[in-house]
Amino acid sequence: MKHDIRIGLVGDQNNTVPAHVAIPRALAMASGFLKCPIDFDWIPTEEISTHERVAEYNGLWCVPASPYRSMDGALRAIKWARENGRPFLGTCGGFQHAILEYARSVLGWIDADHAETSPHATRPVITPLACALVETSDTIRFRAGSRIAAAYGRLEATEGYRCRYGLNAVFQSQLFSDRLRATAKDAAGEVRAVELEGHPFFIATLFQPERAALENRIPPLIAAFVTATIQNKVAEGI
Secondary structure (H helix, E strand, O other), X not given: OOOOEEEEEEOOOOOOOHHHHHHXXXXXXXXXXXXXXXXXXXEOHHHOOOHHXXXXXXXXXXXXXXXXXXXXXXXXXXXXXXXXXXXXEEEOHHHHHHHHHHHHHOOOOOOXXXXXXXXXXXXXXXXXXXXXXXXXEEEEEEOOOOHHXXXXXXXXXXXXXXXXXXXXXXXXXXXXXXXEEEEEEOOOOOEEEEEEOOOOOEEEEOOOHHHHHHHOOOOHHHHHHHHHHHHHHHXXXX
């Protein structure tokens, strides 16, 4: 594949965060594997005051390490990718905010919020996990026929986490009543990944697949995201 692509990393870069160290390595490994040059920029969330700040990128990745300096900036970038068919990946905090954006913008829940930043929210769609997943690994099971299962080429994988917040189960049935789908769960049945049907590529995971790069392994989901970004660029001529 010869098509150069640009990836926007939505988040507030911090090299003390393991995932932020892993992400450039993961992209470099995907670039070598796919033989496609990849340029990427870190986009501080407070800079995303309008969609123009992210519109130039072929794909957007909302990265770990929230709360972000600007939740509105992160949500604005996610909304633009969702509405404009731009390949999107969200990991950890990106998963949480992808769900929050969908709840607010698609379901119309203007009071939907994140308990980390709004502990007294009337509709907390993201709440503390029953057991924090900080520097732990677990087995995730993928839904057959899902895009994430196709990316991994199997129906389960072991991945690492660094998070304390996840999807509030109270709202699951309403959140997954239309195009948003739960496509990965842990052994206890807790949702660990979602994807949006009818979109070129829109996947968000609570786990951090990029961490495989720290062990010199190509993260399958990152390779799939880059592949989708290339294909979408060719299809749209962007």
